Amino acid sequence: MSTLKVQNLSVYIEDKPILNDFSLEIPYGEVHAIMGPNGSGKSTLSKALAAHPNYDIRNGTAELDGHNLIDMEPDEISRAGLFLAFQYPIEVPGVTIANFIRAAIQARMEESKLFKAVDYYKKLYQKMDDLGIDRNFTARSLNDGFSGGEKKRCEILQMAMLDPKFCILDETDSGLDIDALRVVSAGVNSMRSSNRGFLVITHYQRLLDYIVPDKVHVMWEGKIVRSGDKDLASELESKGYDWIKEELAA
Amino acid sequence: MIKTNPIEVDREKGNFHYNTDYEFDAGIGLSEDVVRYISGVKKEDSWLQDFRLKALQTFEKKRLPTHWATNDLENIDFDVIRYYLSKGQMPSRTWEEVPDDVKSTFERLGIPEQERKFLAGVEAQFDSEAAYSRMKDDLTEKGVIFVGSTEGLKDHPEIFKKWFGKVIPTSDNKFSALNSAVFSGGSFIYVPPGVKLEQPLQAYFRINAENFGQFERTLIIADEGAEITYMEGCTAPKFETSTLHSAVVELVALRGAKIQYVTVQNWSNNVFNLVTKRAMAHEESEVRWIDCNIGSRLTMKYPGVILRGRKARGEVLSIALANDGQHQDTGAKMVHAADETTSNVIAKSVSIGEGRSTYRGLVQMPGHLKHCKNNTECDALLINSDSQTDTYPAITVQGEDHSVQHEASVSKVSAEQIFYMQQRGLSEGDAMSMCVNGFVNDLIREFPMEYSVELKRLIDLEMEGSVG
Numbered sequence: 032m033s034t035l036k037v038q039n040l041s042v043y044i045e046d047k048p049i050l051n052d053f054s055l056e057i058p059y060g061e062v063h064a065i066m067g068p069n070g071s072g073k074s075t076l077s078k079a080l081a082a083h084p085n086y087d088i089r090n091g092t093a094e095l096d097g098h099n100l101i102d103m104e105p106d107e108i109s110r111a112g113l114f115l116a117f118q119y120p121i122e123v124p125g126v127t128i129a130n131f132i133r134a135a136i137q138a139r140m141e142e143s144k145l146f147k148a149v150d151y152y153k154k155l156y157q158k159m160d161d162l163g164i165d166r167n168f169t170a171r172s173l174n175d176g177f178s179g180g181e182k183k184r185c186e187i188l189q190m191a192m193l194d195p196k197f198c199i200l201d202e203t204d205s206g207l208d209i210d211a212l213r214v215v216s217a218g219v220n221s222m223r224s225s226n227r228g229f230l231v232i233t234h235y236q237r238l239l240d241y242i243v244p245d246k247v248h249v250m251w252e253g254k255i256v257r258s259g260d261k262d263l264a265s266e267l268e269s270k271g272y273d274w275i276k277e278e279l280a281a
Numbered sequence: 282m283i284k285t286n287p288i289e290v291d292r293e294k295g296n297f298h299y300n301t302d303y304e305f306d307a308g309i310g311l312s313e314d315v316v317r318y319i320s321g322v323k324k325e326d327s328w329l330q331d332f333r334l335k336a337l338q339t340f341e342k343k344r345l346p347t348h349w350a351t352n353d354l355e356n357i358d359f360d361v362i363r364y365y366l367s368k369g370q371m372p373s374r375t376w377e378e379v380p381d382d383v384k385s386t387f388e389r390l391g392i393p394e395q396e397r398k399f400l401a402g403v404e405a406q407f408d409s410e411a412a413y414s415r416m417k418d419d420l421t422e423k424g425v426i427f428v429g430s431t432e433g434l435k436d437h438p439e440i441f442k443k444w445f446g447k448v449i450p451t452s453d454n455k456f457s458a459l460n461s462a463v464f465s466g467g468s469f470i471y472v473p474p475g476v477k478l479e480q481p482l483q484a485y486f487r488i489n490a491e492n493f494g495q496f497e498r499t500l501i502i503a504d505e506g507a508e509i510t511y512m513e514g515c516t517a518p519k520f521e522t523s524t525l526h527s528a529v530v531e532l533v534a535l536r537g538a539k540i541q542y543v544t545v546q547n548w549s550n551n552v553f554n555l556v557t558k559r560a561m562a563h564e565e566s567e568v569r570w571i572d573c574n575i576g577s578r579l580t581m582k583y584p585g586v587i588l589r590g591r592k593a594r595g596e597v598l599s600i601a602l603a604n605d606g607q608h609q610d611t612g613a614k615m616v617h618a619a620d621e622t623t624s625n626v627i628a629k630s631v632s633i634g635e636g637r638s639t640y641r642g643l644v645q646m647p648g649h650l651k652h653c654k655n656n657t658e659c660d661a662l663l664i665n666s667d668s669q670t671d672t673y674p675a676i677t678v679q680g681e682d683h684s685v686q687h688e689a690s691v692s693k694v695s696a697e698q699i700f701y702m703q704q705r706g707l708s709e710g711d712a713m714s715m716c717v718n719g720f721v722n723d724l725i726r727e728f729p730m731e732y733s734v735e736l737k738r739l740i741d742l743e744m745e746g747s748v749g
Contacts, residue, residue: 081704084696105703106712114704121701124692125719134715135705172719189705 033059033096035080035113035197035228040091042072042079042253049075051253053091059196060225064239065232066264067250068272073232074118075253077201081115082108095197110139112196116186116203118232122174128185129155129169132192139193158191161221163214179206187218198222199230204238216241236268249275297389297518301382301489303408304369309492310360313337316462319365323431323465336451336461343455346581351608353579357553362494362525364463365409372404372414372429379405383412390516392485401480402427406497407487409465416482424473427482430498433469440471441500448531448561448587457557460496460529467497467528472507472538481510481543481729486526488517488552494525501531503538503566510729512543515576519549523578526552532560532568536590539567543732547739548576550607556582559614562622564590571728574601574609575739583641585614588622588653598728599628600721600736602743603636603668612641612673617653617683628659629721632668633743640672640689648679656686662720663693664713692720714744 035057042050049072057063067073079086080093082105093100098111123131132155137146156166162184174182183203190198200219204212219242223229231242239247239261247264249257251272256279257263267275305322307315316337320330345354373379376393387393387405396403402416404427416427426437433441451461468484488495503509517524526548534540540560548554554577560568570584586595597613615624630638640659661670670691678685694716702712717740718725725733 081700083700104709105700106706106708109704109706117701117704121695121697123698123702123716123719125722126715131702131705131715134707134711138706138708138711193705 033196033226033228034094035230036092036094037080038092040076040079040093041089042075043087043089044075044085049253050079053254055248055255057197057228057230059228061245062223062229062231062242063246063248064244064264065230065248065250065255066234066236066267069234071250072253073250074201076250077115077199077230077232080108080199081105081113106138114190114193114195114198116183116190116198116200118201118203118205120174120177120182120186122172122176124172124175126173127170128173128188131173132189135189135193155192158188162188162191162218164188180208180211183207183215184211187215191218191222196226197228197230199232201232202234203231204233204235212238212241236264239264251275251279301368303366303490305365305367307363307365309363311337311362311364311463315364319463319465322365322367322369325431325435329434332446332451333462336458339452340455340458340462343452343458345455351579351610353608354553354555356523357525361492361522363490363492364494364496365465366490366493367408367410367465368412372411374413374415376413379413383407386487386489387413387485390485390487395483400483401478402482404429404468404482404484405487406466406484406495408489408493408495411466420478423476425476425478426469426471428469430464430467430469430500433500437469437471440502441469444502444531444533444561445500446531448533449529449557449559453557456527456555457529460498460527460557463494464496464498464529466495467499467530468501468511469499470501470509470511472503472509474504475506476504477508478510481512483512483514486513486515488524488526488548491520492522492524494527497528499528499530500533501540501542502533503535503540505535506537507535508539510541510543512545512729512732515544515546515548515554517549517552520551523551523553526554526556526577528556528558530556530558534560534562534566534568534593536564537566538563539569541569541571542584543571543729545573545732545736545739546576546580550576550578550604552577554580554582556580558582558584560584560586560595562586562588562590562593562595564619565592566590567594567596569596570598570613571732572597572599572611573732573736574599574611575743577607577609579608579610581610583612583614583643585616585643586624587616587618588624589618590622591619592621593619594622595624597626597628598724599626600724601628601630601638602740603630603632603638604743605634605636608637608639610639610641612639612643613657614643615645615655616643617646617650617655620651621653622650623654625655626657626659627724629662629724630660630670631662631664631717631720632670633664635665635667635669637669637671639670640674642674642676644674644676644678644685646678646680646683646685650680651682653683655684658688660689660720661691662717663691664717710744714741717744
């Protein structure tokens with residue numbers, strides 16, 4: 032069985048420790064949620080696993096399906112099957128959505144294979160319709176001038192098109208109104224399968240009403256301090272994070 | 282992460298040369314004798330020899346324009362340059378007749394295929410003179426003339442003499458004077474009234490010899506209501522010493538005519554490329570310069586349009602890529618000289634490594650005119666932290682009725698953009714290429730299709746190795 036397996040990971044930003052001896056294992060087919068207050072290291076985890084150059088991994092291992100992520104370049108990690116839906120998707124002026132996703136798909140293809148444009152557009156339009164994205168968006172520059180909601184839908188569109196083995200959703204719910212949240216969640220749920228894993232990072236239990244997790248973890252000062260089922264999210268929602276802090280202090 | 286390694290540019294396509302025997306060689310250095318030699322080889326009329334000799338005096342008097350550009354010009358040693366080299370034959374009309382060494386050169390550069398594919402006519406200049414020149418027969422029947430400068434002035438003086446040296450006077454600048462003294466080769470084109478060329482004419486300029494200066498002279502006249510697209514490509518092998526290319530290109534668009542002039546300059550990066558290009562646009566005519574500067578050590582080139590007829594329209598679309606060791610000093614000049622004239626300038630530059638790109642623009646609208654319009658956009662993209670760009674727009678507008686708009690932007694490809702694109706599976710180099718292509722994309726869409734494909738390929742080549 033394939034897994035995302037993170038063991039004893041320590042991550043620094045400019046010599047400041049953010050993740051500290053962090054461990055987590057997510058088997059394919061499962062959806063895990065990580066919740067935690069601001070600054071607990073949730074986004075650092077996602078950026079570090081994707082090999083963002085500003086995140087300095089000093090200790091530990093991270094494996095995806097047998098690949099050792101620690102020594103890989105960001106694009107190699109992507110092609111190995113890890114997709115990160117960004118909390119703040121980056122604007123890339125002049126590069127259209129259609130061309131960008133096409134290039135990303137071609138980067139995964141064997142050289143001998145022929146890219147079939149007709150099939151590509153058929154699939155692209157289908158996914159755009161599912162996510163309620165206007166078809167005119169194919170010619171728009173990537174994230175350039177998009178609203179918060181449009182950016183998040185565009186992230187899920189890319190995820191659906193690239194068919195990754197493992198998806199990290201970093202605060203995908205932030206900036207979404209309730210209708211957009213439903214559409215985006217439906218997009219994610221339709222991708223749930225026994226050979227794909229998800230890590231959902233969020234502040235709010237609200238998202239987990241739509242994307243129901245198999246497990247919920249609470250992060251605090253760079254570590255997982257509580258794990259449970261989806262009820263843990265509800266408990267956090269009603270009691271707040273202070274409850275965890277008090278328990279940890281006790 | 283964007284690294285600042287020096288960049289190895291792949292210009293291998295043009296980087297080769299064959300040893301060639303030249304029948305005519307004006308020797309090394311510049312003097313009255315050299316000018317007389319060139320004029321003699323061409324068996325020119327005395328007015329033209331006088332024109333050249335006078336231009337030589339002007340050249341010697343004129344100072345280098347270093348006060349406003351770059352000190353690099355001072356590194357040109359006019360005494361070691363060879364000003365005229367030719368094999369002495371008239372341009373061949375079939376590829377079979379072209380001498381073998383010259384033919385191999387152009388075949389390697391893909392010229393015959395391009396001609397077959399989409400061109401109405403081709404001229405291929407090897408050092409000082411055209412080695413091959415051919416135009417489709419139906420255009421000859423329509424009265425279109427497509428010849429070299431020597432033939433043009435000798436065989437069709439009634440057409441070309443009137444405008445020769447009139448759009449760009451000898452004394453315009455030191456390099457236009459130099460060209461006027463020693464010019465050879467280039468294209469003289471006349472399109473009769475109402476004749477519209479559906480396919481482009483193309484000239485291909487090739488420097489083959491070391492320490493050689495190429496000084497072609499081009500004059501295109503589109504008579505009333507005529508339309509023409511002309512394209513030029515430029516390459517040279519990489520020699521140890523620097524080489525000079527200094528052309529003068531004059532365009533005349535008579536009433537209602539349309540001229541589109543496309544340049545893809547990919548000189549090797551030891552070529553000084555100092556070119557004067559200007560058009561005269563008469564009433565309701567349109568002139569469009571599409572200017573792409575990728576190669577050379579230093580390019581100084583500001584295609585201009587003198588809008589001298591009512592409702593004339595001028596446009597410059599310019600793309601410059603400055604890599605390590607390169608300075609692209611480019612821009613546009615729009616001189617409004619009649620009512621209701623409009624001009625549009627869109628310039629995009631990309632600076633890579635320690636490359637430097639400069640935009641220099643001139644717009645003039647005097648007070649006695651009415652309803653003139655100019656729009657200028659210049660955008661610069663910086664790739665590395667050592668990359669340089671500067672912008673010098675000079676806009677003089679007098680009077681109440683004009684409309685002028687100037688927009689400029691400088692942006693840098695950010696590490697976050699590259700990371701984002703890499704997270705989707707693109708390599709760092711592909712991500713960078715995509716950002717650069719995205720930056721110039723809306724401009725490239727305006728280009729003739731064949732050139733936009735070629736240009737994208739060249740940009741990808743330039744971007745290779747620009748990242749770690």
